[in-house]
Amino acid sequence: MFKSKLKKWLGNGLTVLLLVIGLVLWISLPWFGVLAVAVLVALWLLLTRGGRLALAATRIGVASLPQRWGASSVIVVGIAGVVGVLVAMLAMGEGFQATLNNTGDDTTAIVLRGGSQAETNSVITREQVPTLSTLPGISRDGEGRPLLSPELSQVVNLVSKSDGTDVNAQFRGVGPQAWAVHDKVKIIEGRKFAAGLREIVVGQGAKGQFRDMDVGRTLTLGNQTWTVVGVFATGDAHDSELWTDADTLATTYQRSAWQSISVRTDGKAGFEQFKAAVAADPRLKLDVETTRLYYSKQGGGLTKLIDILGKVIGTIMAVGAVFGALNTMYAAVATRAREIATMRAIGFRGLPVVTAVMLETMLLALLGGLLGCAVAWLLFNGYSVSTIGSNFSAVVFKFHVSPELLWTGLKWALGIGLVGGLFPALRAARLPITTALRET
DSSP states (O other): OHHHHHHHHHHHHHHHHHHHHHHHHHHHOOHHHHHHHHHHHHHHHHHSHHHHHHHHHHHHHHHTGGGGHHHHHHHHHHHHHHHHHHHHHHHHHHHHHHHHHTSSOSSEEEEEETTOSSGGGOOBOTTHHHHHHTSTTBOBOTTSOBOEEEEEEEEEEEEBTTTOOEEEEEEEEEOTTHHHHSTTOEEEEEOOOOTTSOEEEEEHHHHHHBSSOSTTOEEEETTEEEEEEEEEEOSSGGGGOEEEEHHHHHHHTTOOSBSEEEEEBSHHHHHHHHHHHHHHOTTTOEEEEEHHHHHHHHTHHHHHHHHHHHHHHHHHHHHHHHHHHHHHHHHHHHHTHHHHHHHHHTTOOHHHHHHHHHHHHHHHHHHHHHHHHHHHHHHHTTOEEEEEOTTSSEEEEEOOOOHHHHHHHHHHHHHHHHHHHHHHHHHHHHSOHHHHHHOO
């Protein structure tokens, strides 16, 4: 008696272990790996006797789904919820990182104090700017002036349009050459600010998220009144910012030094030349990197956090969906006990029966996955939100539901279906025929 129970427990434990390993491998499979698995299963179903029996049993089970649709819909809706939440969370992280990755380029350099990881803890004295402007590798305009923009960053409080709460935003002061240095910045409404005046241009993301951002409106920042004179668009993290003249911002907030210097270089070769020149000058003690690399690194920690959080939430919901699938499929097996026993009595062995129940569950899981992906795409793709970036100010970005995320969602759905259908399928195959025939 004890040995039989022990054997049963060991068998179940081994099944669970193999299932966990299989799920991990399944989730990590690339598309061609999934395609290979699907082709192998299809060949087995079509070319072997056991496979053809499994297909026949599956058709019988699928034909009875309309009579069991109330219970089956539990699986579909539960899995759809898991996939929808998972894809939405991952889309948020992907959208945030994509916004940062699109900020800057490989030919624009950002100069920070040596050892600084961000603008917030960088200090560059005004005396260093003339030295930087003479270094090789810097692009120049038609009049021979170096394309270099000393910049300041000030965190200010603005009022959110959505709920009226105070939100931190980045108020950036830029130099006269900023429009040539940041050549992706385009005025789409109004005009550029005038040097020496308390005028602001706002990013289109900031305009969508904060109050009083329309052209002509005034707002109080640093105990001074500022006028919004224009709206700009970049398609990157700068869309979340407010821009003004750097000297005016420095005077308002009593700043005697700059925080960063943005430099337009002569291509990638010019960037390397400029970076080497800065490193070779012992007076400067500054770090140089491309704006693309700098901004992409700013969201690393938050992106990973969102990714982990999404998978944790998805896993918790997936457990609930698995139990829902288990209950539904156990009930389906119980109501079809006689039907399954009859099939086994006329030649349907254990493997075709297991496969049939599994295929039925996987079909429902696929429907749930497709529904969840559709909901995530329709509701969240392109949805604009904001979050706190590494400089403690809001970064406006859009959810990005990519084909890769949809593919991940479908794999999760099928994985849930696999877990939810396996044990009921094993029960259907193991139940003694005489016992099953007596069940109603």
